[in-house]
Amino acid sequence: MPQTLSIGDMGRITDTKVETIRYYERAGLLPAPPRSAGNYRVYTQEHLSRLRFIRRARELGFPLDQVRVLLDLAAHTDRSCEQVDAVAREHVMEIDRKIRDLRSLRQELSELLKQCQHGKIGECRIIDALGPGAAQ
Numbered sequence: 038m039p040q041t042l043s044i045g046d047m048g049r050i051t052d053t054k055v056e057t058i059r060y061y062e063r064a065g066l067l068p069a070p071p072r073s074a075g076n077y078r079v080y081t082q083e084h085l086s087r088l089r090f091i092r093r094a095r096e097l098g099f100p101l102d103q104v105r106v107l108l109d110l111a112a113h114t115d116r117s118c119e120q121v122d123a124v125a126r127e128h129v130m131e132i133d134r135k136i137r138d139l140r141s142l143r144q145e146l147s148e149l150l151k152q153c154q155h156g157k158i159g160e161c162r163i164i165d166a167l168g169p170g171a172a173q
Contacts, residue, residue, distance in 0.1 A: 042080040051088050058088065066091055066105060099128055 048055050061067040067087055070078045090111065094104045103124050110121050152162040 040081070042085060044078050044080065047080050047085060047088060050085060051092050053088060053092060061088070061091060064101060064105075066101065066108065097128075098132065099124075103128060 042050070044055050044058055047053065047058055058067065062069050067084060070080045070084055073079050087108070090108065091104055094107055099107065106124055107121065110116070110118075110124075146163075149163045149166055154160065158164060
């Protein structure tokens with residue numbers, strides 16, 4: 038693998054859109070790379086490793102603020118992983134909350150579907166539940 042990479046190379050290697058890489062730079066998650074004589078971004082293996090870390094954290098559903106915290110913690114390899122555990126535990130709790138919310142939404146929508154009489158839209162329970170007169 039070459040010592041330096043273009044933004045397109047970074048995108049292909051990590052399956053990340055160029056705009057997403059630029060966004061991570063603007064958000065401060067990925068340090069801005071040096072520029073070539075032609076003013077192109079020149080990425081290093083460290084940028085690639087960091088982008089892979091960010092991508093994996095995002096695949097696991099960590100929001101950007103937690104990714105930022107995890108990146109900061111990862112830079113301190115001699116510290117206890119207690120804070121990393123706390124971030125992960127908080128994320129699991131958020132996932133559990135979302136699962137409960139989705140189950141509740143599914144139940145509510147299933148109940149509305151059971152009430153469907155296959156009549157006219159003016160009598161539709163789903164439309165009615167969304168708010169009477171909303172389509173007008």
